[in-house]
Amino acid sequence: MTALLLSGGMDSISILYWKKPDIALTIDYGQNCAKAEINAAEYACKILNIKHYVLSINCAELGSGDLSKNLTTNEYAPHSDWWPYRNQLLITFAAMYLLKFKVKKILIGSLKPDEQFKDGTDKFTKLISELISFQEGGIIVEAPAINMTAMELIEKSKIPKSILFCAHSCHKKNIPCGNCRGCNKFIRIFDKLEESKKENL
Template sequence: MTTKDGLIVLSGGMDSVTLLYEYQDSLALAVSFDYGSKHNARELPYARLHCERLGIEHLTIPLSFIGQHFRSALLEGGGAIPKGSYDEENMAATVVPFRNGIMLSIAAGLAESRGLTKVYLANHFGDHAIYPDCRASFIRPMHEAILQGTSNAVEVTAPYTDISKGDIARHGKLLGINYAETWSCYEGGDLQCGSCATCIERREAMQEAGIEDPTHYKQ
């Protein structure tokens, strides 16, 4: 029998939902963060939905200070989300400074408080060029700091660090995940826009995995 000694940082997007299903037998707790992003209101209900379905405890922790004091187009009031595919110039605006560092620190403290020994994060290779806190060069020292800084030696487990979103979608296909019950679009709103970088990446990942995209897009 697998020991449930893990906590997952769960957004409600494709990557973290796939990780949730893949490692569900090891997870005692899922944690989402409401940090003032334009798409929080669309992602968080999916995070709750999947946790309820799998019988995994789910917490949402408010981080309103990020939305109030940090600068990013991803945040409410932060300017327009760039359109088009990922590239350094147009996606730099969507970086939320040290977001994963902040969330991992909180998750590590929560894991230590609960006696859990693993924190799961769904960062992936496709994020690395744009988002510094998704790279292996960030995850490795963060893992070591958390390991040394917690009384029960909490480990950061980031199994998607060196694979693409298309690879993640392949995992999800094998797991039978309905990606209509996930959210990617940075704009929020009633429908995913279909033309921002995350929507484009979502479409391409499902195409690579041979999944018929169930998402309703604006365009």
């Protein structure tokens, strides 16, 4: 049994469409955009007929940056949306929750550009997989798009724009703010898709 840690953003929804996991899990850990992320994830899973679960654990007090109500930038933050040890936290929660489903593999949405964060690197994925799989249940962690950019993933997955467009990428709010790194990426990707469409006409 395979599960996807589904944030509701463009990358994880593309992986959802590409890999068709048995189940998907979205975690509300206290991030500003949790409601919209859950709605986007639920919508995509409904279209693809994939079982979707939501786990709510409020870790807002531990956050920093755009995703958090604590707008003070942490001294270690490489970018404004950095939340300390976030991927480690979410993967651990996911493994704890998914153990009851006898899941043997958890997919995460890290891409090649995410290597700007240590917990978005291939090395981190291998280390966390080794740690989680060492423990009861033997669950492994994989990042199937770790060597791809967002555009490469979208092309590989062949996800229709109608599904991709339902993604929520804003880091700050449940309604896109239009000026965070997540919103900027969303706009940039759709601009590239439109350019590609025109070139192929």
